[in-house]
Amino acid sequence: MRKIILAGIGLLLILGALYGAKLLVDSKNKPKPVKEKVIKTVITDTVINSNIKIVVPANGNLVAKQRLEIYAEVQGIFKAGNKLFKPGQEYKRGEALIRMDASEHYASVQSAKSNLYNSIASIMPDLRLDFPDVFEKWQNYLSGFDISKTTPKLPEMTSDKENYFITGRGIVTSYYNVKNLEQRLTKYTITAPFSGILTEALVTEGSLIRSGQKLGEFINPSIYEMEVAISKTYSSLLRVGEPVALNNLENTESYIGKVSRINGSVDATTQTVTAYIEVKHANLKEGMYLEANLDAKEEQDAYEMDRNLLQDGNQVFVVNNNVLELINVTPVYFSDSKVVIKGIPNNTVVLKKSVPGAYSGMRVKSANN
Structure with missing residues (x-):
């Protein structure tokens, strides 16, 4: 009887072990829980192509125009x-x-004037006898000669004889010596x-x-000029008289200037053209550093976006049925932070902010919806 009981207990233990092993095997074959995909929320914009002004940035220091x-x-x-x-x-x-x-030089001028006066006075008797027709004008010249004032111009000589006579006496030479000294006195x-x-x-x-x-x-502190170097690509598009927006480095003050001159030659080293911007404002001082934004041209049917949204130089992400896709575009102008592109159809939804790890085929959800 005892043997029968022990055999029954052993059989139950074996059956229990087999059942436990089966449960363990079945638990390992259970399917793993599927993780739910996270759909990123992105900021988008709808493309409306328009005429974009190409603004060329430049900078320089102010210099007084006068x-x-x-x-x-x-x-x-x-x-x-x-x-x-x-x-x-x-x-x-x-x-x-x-x-x-100038007291010493002034005395020399007065001495030269006196010598000129004496030279003319000494020929008056000869003029009365030999040139009675010109005597009166020379007499009037002497009468109006004031040694304390600027030497008047010599009377106009109307004949060769008069000219030879006056010149031969050294009067013309004395006159120009006096005028030279007077001119130097003004300095x-x-x-x-x-x-x-x-x-x-x-x-x-x-x-x-x-x-x-x-x-x-x-x-003259009322008017200044700023010299800027512009790429030769846009030099032909600038026009004298065009308005220019100016601002200081802190962007706390802005001014309006105009293109006053454009150099006709290209710098061989930098391949740039020098333009001069004229500006007037009471707050400006010589030597101030300003930034300028010159309107170079207007690009037709274009779209402007952040430069970091451009992929591989000629592609951008668009959102089509909540899925990212790459399309080819044509960049036409780059600035420090923006790019002007062409080739995106109107009403196309594009990314407005970059998405880390974005790839073609990625499912997204627009924050604009």
């Missing part, structure tokens, strides 16, 4: 004036910038050719000024 480097043509002591010769000092047109002591005073401001002063009152010495710089 500027004067002041140099001395004579030597003398710098005399003090009504205004100090210092940077920042303003002067009106015709106002004296620098006066030099002892340097006047402002336009209203402006002194930006550099290299001499002070009382110092000795030498001929050829640079004395300072004077500018």
